Amino acid sequence: MPESLYRALFEGAADAMLLYDLKNGTILAANERASEMYGFPEEELVGKEIGDLSLYNWVEERVENLAFNEGGHFDSVHLRADGTRITVHLSESIVEHEGERAVLCIARDVTERRRAEVRLQKAEKRYRSLVEHVPAVVYADASDEVSSTLYMSPYIEKMLGFSPEEWMGDGDLFLKVLHPDDRERVLTESIQTNVTGKPFKMEYRLIAKDGRVIWVRDEAVLVQDGNGGRWQGVMMDITNLKELEEQLERRTFHDSLTGLPNRALLSDRLEHALSRRHRLEETVGVLFLDLDNFKVINDALGRGGGDELLVAVARRLRSCLRTEDTVARVGDDEFAILLEDISGVRDAVRVAENIERQLREPFEVSGSRTFVTASVGVAMNSSDGIQPEELLHDASAAMFRAKHKAKGSYEVFDLSMHARVAERLKLETDLRQAIEKGEMRVHYQPKVLLPTGPKSAPRVVGVEALIRWEHPERGLILPENFIPLAEETDLIVPIDNWVLREACRQAREWQEEHQGLEGSLFISVNLSPRQFRRPDLTRMVSEALRDSGLDPHALVLEITETAVMEDIEAAVCTLQQLRDLGVRLSVDDFGTGYSSLSYLKHLPVDFLKIDRSFVNGLDKDSTDLAIVSSTISLAHALGLESVAEGVETAEQLERLRALGCDMAQGFYFAEPLSNGKAGAVLEAGLNGRGIAERAR
Secondary structure, three states, X not given: OOHHHHHHHHHHOOOEEEEEEXXXXXXXXXXXXXXXXXXXXXXXXXXXXXXXXXXOOOHHHHHHHHHHOOEEEEEEEEEOOOOOEXXXXXXXXXXEEOOEEEEEEEEEEOHHHHHHHHHHHHHHHHXXXXXXXXXXXXXXXXXXXXXXXXXXXXXHHHHHOOOHHHHHHOOOHHHHHEOOOOHHHHHHHHHHHHHHOOOEEEEEEEEOOOOOEEEEEEEEEEEOOOOOOEEEEEEEEOHHHHHHHHHHHHHHHEOOOOOOEOHHHHHHHHHXXXXXXXXXXXXXXXXXXXXXXXXXXXXXHHXXXXXXXXXXXXXXXXXXOOOOOEEEEOOOOEEEEEEEEEOOHHHHHHHHHHHHHHHHOOEEEOOEEEOOOEEEEEEEOOOOOOOHHHHHHHHHHHHHHHHHHOOOOEEEOXXXXXXXXXHHHHHHHHHHHHOOOOOEEEEXXXXXXXXXXXXXXXXXXXXEEEEEEEEOOOEEEOHHHOHHHHHXXXXXXXXXXHHHHHHHHHHHHHHHHOHHHOOOOEEEEEEOHHHHOOOOHHHHHHHHHHHHOOOHHHEEEEEEHHHXXXXXXXXXXXXXXXXXXXXXXXXXXXXOOOOOXXXXXXXXXXXXXXXXXXXXXXXXXXXXXXXXXXXXXXXHHOOOEEEEOOOOOHHHHHHHHHHOOOEEOOOOOOOOEOHHHHHHHHHHOOEOOHHHHHHO
């Protein structure tokens, strides 16, 4: 090849080219690119020693090595004319130059490449450190095989107990640890994402080496490379999160006390059941249960005992049902049962009857036996379009009908119940507003002292305060038509408190208006069982007396025999606290309960009130006569006064006088009167039948 051609190749090369003497390292020739790269004019480069360009004195060693070798490739750090350092890659070979051996050096500036490599190495180091220390598993899988792991971070051993080497060494390990219940959906999703290339996102369970079940969230993307691509993903342990979600879901859809589904979950299941019924023509039934007198039982047992009883009832209800049925707690003492795929109303009724039987068995609560009954309403999916809440409402309506009919019974819903339930709900709404609107009234029925002598006439010594409701639409409503509702809804307490305060105020007003009444007139006020059990009862009575200015001796509080005997020890304590205020006490409806005479003699009371049911048969039933006679004798033996209620005829009055009864009240004397009419009777001081005549 002509020398001119070699010279052209040398000068036009894209890389720097230097020719230096093998013996002493003197540069014999340099091309234009070398001048640009080192920053020296070409004429200055020629004549320099090759070692002058190097940061390190490597020339002697290189020359010696080249003397025995044909050439080599290596990187070196060189200096430019301005003193800056550059990294060059050198390719050297031995050539003949003017009859002497020389070295042809091709130098390429690789400074930026080396810097990039260093940056990449540092980044890889940081990435590896991050991957190996992050609290998650980072992995890479081949995209063309189901189980071909290319990389698995060390965290896999902490999470599942398998080392990365075990994981990558066993191609079937993932399938082995995948939870059987999740296997089908995970593999299906894996195949679909492998085909489509869409990101993989799933939550599923793996079984750790020690048998623990671990919930993981697995997210991976397909990264394309020269080998066809790989799945690169992150797998996080979300077991604690899942447990928290389950707890939150349980709190949201389950009753915290009994663990039963709550109303929201029941409604959801009922909605699905009704949907299936529409498709498959299945019959769905709902039972609505309300524990009878639970408020009374709860007050007697205390909050802890009441909760214990509810848990026991829930357990017993579950034992009465099939696994596919649902029992839920939907209120304080209310439960609902969903019966799916039953043949008809007979199946639902059989379940209701079985529940009634099971609940009659005693419950062991707080070391004592407790008995409960439940009123049950039964409703069936009568139409395709019925909604869950409507069906629950129907069952609830039937339950109220059962409770009204007889405690501890069941009723099957019929359409006529809607009107009754609607009426009850409106009555409850009106009752809640009645006190605020001033619709409550107190009427007063005179109490008459019966004379002992044949010529003596009865005279009024007191009155009994009786509640009435003056409804703006229905007129005057008697207590038997709203007091049971007030007791069910806890409205009885504010009503009782209002009656107490109003009666005390009115009695004091009469005493101030009529001087002869002070010291001789007393007023009787009934206490409901719920108010009698309130711990603040004594304070309420004391405040009513203080605010009205009424002498405590002028107030008689009447408590039913049943309320007293529910918890005799607590009752004696409460009665004694009231007696300490100076008020007098009366046992109402005596003879209708289950009093023990051994307890009765210890009660700090002043009156025994004979129930009207016995007085009504006094002149025609020998049994009633015997009961009334015995009660009067018992009262006198205990140092108490006897009071007969419901006297309606002269014959009854004469019988009572003959038996020595102390006081009486009833329509024979006067019906319950408004405060104006009652005041007129008291003012006139009329006797006998004249009371009724004056009242008219």
